[in-house]
Amino acid sequence: MPQERNQLLASTVFNLRQEYLSKRPPDFQPKLWSTKTETRKSIVITMVIPTRGCSWAFSDSGGCSVCGYVNDSSYDQVIPTQKILEEINLSLSQVDSSKPIEYKLYNSGSFFDENDVPQRLRSQIIDLIRKTNGILKLSVESRPEYLINNQKAIKKVKEMLEPIKLEIGVGIESSNNAIIRDCWNKGFSVEDYQRSVQITRTLGIRIKSYILIKPPFLTEVEAIIDAIKTACDTVEFGTDVISFNPCNIQKGTLVNHLHKQDRYQPPWIWSVLYIVKTIRKKYPNVEIICEPTAGGKHRGTHNCGKCDKTVIDLVDKIINKKKIPDDLSTICSCFLKWRILVKTPIEIFRSRNLSRLRRFDPLNE
């Protein structure tokens, strides 16, 4: 697959990534964790397994500019296959099957990448899941190139799982090729994504599109415009689920580097709310997910610090088509500050002053 990239960006991301990974202690334990949440309809189990790690992140392009998930993967160590299988087994055995289970299996890379998840491990995992009763849906993630090149494997997995539904998450992040290349450093194009969607959909697999909110370099307004446009485009391409992910700052990444220099700020929750609201209004029937990582914290999407939790709840309400107040400024005064930021996009001069509005006054700093 031709990998378009911006050499300047790729080498910067690569250097930062290598610098961080080289500092990993030799006795590093790859991280494995799971969570279980119960919704009205189902039980959602999320399982994160440390496989080899994203091949794109380990390539000489350095991977995506915001992603630090590879930090927890096995990388140069032996994949703890046994441990992974035991944990999955354990997580499955603990649930009482009164409600159907949605199983989310994330490996911080591509599930269909042979270098990341060896074929043997993949079949073992699928086997485990197939044998468990009450599972409704399995969610995995993959970069589009593996969906295009590994059709056989996908087909096989799909057939093995029947009647369990398969959902594949693909990170598109932006439907603007220049932003994908010059901001995200994703290494594929919108056209690749489009093709992978077509292919997987013909196999009867659901597609979940990840849209990251606020790439590095873009201003708050630009990020909002880009996220909304991307969401609309992915729906047009035929995605089943849109997952909005406000950017958070992870170690060893470009955004972390920029954040330290005061040249990057995670998005406001107001922006997230605005995007979700717009898309919900435009596409009432599309499934939307938005569970901000580190929401309300300094390294994740946040507002002034007082209203963070309230506004994240509002995002949830909109997704579930519940009513929210019309006048948002009554919720918190920082809404007005956000309005200034998007009304007078002085950030357009690459000024850092207003992006800090939520914490400081520009003059009384």
Next chain:
Amino acid sequence: MTFEIEKCEGWGRLGLAFGKEGFITPNIVIPCFFNNNSSSQQNSLLDLLKFQENNASLTSRNNVIMDNIDFDYFPSCFIYPSLQMQGKSLKEVTCFEDMFPVDINQSSNLKASYHLIPWDLPTIYLNRYDKYIQTLNKIEVPELDDKIKLMLNVPFTPEILETELPPLRPSVISVVSLGDISSLLTHPKLLIRYLIRIKSWLPSNKMLYAPAVPSSYIPILVYLGIDLFDLLITEMYSANPDQQLDLILEQQKSRKAFSQILDLTRKAIETYKLRDLTRIFANSYPSLKTLLRISDKQIPLEEGTPIYGSRTLYCTDETDFTRPEVTRFRERVQTRYFPPSHTTGIIFLPCSAKKPYSKSKSHNIFSKVIRQNLKKKRFSVGEVILTSPLGVVPRELEYSFPAAHYDIPVIGEWSQIEKKHLEEDLVYFLSKIKPSIPLVGYVKGIERDILKKVCKLHNRSIYLITQDTTSLYSKEALKEFSAILQEIWLNISYKPKIPNRLMFLRAIADFQFGKGIGQVLIPDHVKIYGRKELGIRVQLNNKHLLTFRPETGYLTLSLTAGKLLLDYSCNLVTFDGQKIIGSTIFSKAIIMADPEIRQNDEVLITDRNGELLAVGIAHLPGKLLVEMKRGKGVTIRQKVN
């Protein structure tokens, strides 16, 4: 480049952009965010965003006519989405049209507009500004409408202070916007370094634009070289009722404050009072004051300061002790003034409120005592006035700006810095006088202490009056003064052969043009007419040579004087041509100019072969005379027929 400078002070300039029909700078520009309804893709993109209606005050110019200010008068500044938002990358850009989402010539129905060149985000954020500019330099720029100019954004990064920026290709970009300046306002040290960096990279004929700064920062930012501002900050505040503003901040909310302060600033440059206005505003914020205090140390503001100009020079606080006029006077006295060779005695006198000193009551009394006691020998005695903040003012230079123009608050207490300056100047002065020459100090209080201290330090004996003298005009004190003068009588030689007025003029010539020039410019056999107070005319071989103007305290030259000075290559301006027609030389026709030339300096104009063509007055400092491509350069006083 249609930018011309009419007057300047420090780094500040009063200019004219877009030619005669254009507008005066410093001024406001109205940022207009690109909003194109004809392009279908952009439209669908922006349609999604309902911010458009909120943006109305910025995008539509009609809405900004408020507070009785006609905003249509001001030029627009069009801001386009970055290349990435347009779906492009820098390496894909091959021609000028590629960079913009629309044909920028469309906006030519506006009176004047600047168009910000879209950014390539990675090169800016990853500090490869050099690469970005190099690419821009390679792009062929098509013929643009006269009312359209291009603008480039160079936001602050710590790296920009270190990296060498490639020179901008001339004639492409006329304005540089300082993107991140508003977040630097509370970091004056970085701000100064940033401005120095940009100024040293940019030729003087480019304008600078500071987006989103509060109105109280305008005077000092103009003084430091910014030409364009905007009202973004008022938009910010008016949209934010929550903001707790104090009284000073309150006024920054209004657009009226902006236009008033800009008006004031422009008038201040016109009357050479920008520095004073700067000081007034600097007192409102600590960071402004810091800015002003460190700018004197770090920026060569003296280059842009006229040699004379305003009628008064007020020194009211500590920032004024280092202001360019004061620093220049002290430095010139230190390096250019030497007591005449026949001087056989020095009398130190206190300053007076009335200027020039010799017109004051106190100095009349002093000279009466000196005349009575020294008789004709008094012409061999140098009189020196001790003052703050100018330090040491020789009697000959009492008319020269700013010695006859300054004023200070008199409280009888001196700050450390004033004391230090006077001490320094005294040390310099004493080093120029032979040890055998008697010194008399008819001063009291702090001046007396400093004089005593410096003389002791340098092993010089000095006659001082008793310490507890309360008034220098009292009979006792004057009696003591007479006694001292009688005492030194023997050491002083008789009246020198050289006339007093000649020595006076030579001292000024030295001070004005450089050490040793007085001897050359004014030979011994000149004829001198007139008096100091009313002006002196000097003739050489029945031809007018020069005039002394008491208002400024400087000499004005005739062509004859120019010929005498030609070999000493001071204040030379090289004119691109053989013959001067008319009475003004425009800076476009100036090839070379002495970098030591200051505004209002007397200059000699020569052709390429060094033949004298004319003498005149410089409108701009030497550096700008060469760099500017438009506007007045030199006004001719007298030219070769």
